[in-house]
Amino acid sequence: MLGHNSSVAAGNLRATLMSWHEAHPDVEVECIEANRSVLLAGLDTGEIDVAILMGAASHNGFRCEPLWSERMLVALPVSHPLAERDVVHWTDLRGERFLLPVGDPGPEMRDMLLGRLSVSGAKPDIRMHRSSRETILSILGGSSGVSIVCEGSTGAHYPEVIYRPIHGEQGPALAGCSGYWRDDNSNPAMRRFLGFIKTRYALSFDSSLKTQ
Incomplete structure (x- = not known):
């Protein structure tokens, strides 16, 4: 589940979703649009795997990595x-x-x-x-x-x-957008999606699963 709080009528998020669907037609990314507080709560409960939000404010328990600017x-x-x-x-x-x-x-x-x-x-x-x-x-x-x-x-x-x-x-x-996720989330589809973003935008964050 991908959460976002901005429009996907155009821009990098829409382009990313379209490219992902083309490259991985067998893996559907379900999206939910809501306010930041709702999405972060969804991350905390595990309902949402990744949230893409404007800005780069750190939150305890979540990874926060800059993705792109619009x-x-x-x-x-x-x-x-x-x-x-x-x-x-x-x-x-x-x-x-x-x-x-x-x-x-x-x-x-x-x-x-x-x-x-x-x-x-x-x-x-x-x-x-x-x-x-x-x-x-x-x-x-x-x-x-x-x-x-x-x-x-x-x-x-x-x-x-x-x-x-x-x-x-x-x-x-420009406004920066960042991705938020839990390091202990073992959803393989989420890890593939993060790796896809990392490659598409030539980013350097580590998207592998962190275990205690």
């Missing part, structure tokens, strides 16, 4: 002045009203915005909604706000909404 984009109504640009910089977003979901990955997006756009004590205008990211993007085209999404969300299209990549001083804004 671009961050701003979702804009097509009528927004920034929609005419090919690239949007963080500084262009000061003064905007951000609409984000209370559920994942909304809190990570909020923290990123607070870190990037807080200036001289002034914080960005962030509205957290008790709606899914899909609902927020579905109504964004008729609003005066904008939203922030990972590259994985850009495979889905919404009326009157476009995506523009965000750049900072060092180039494209």
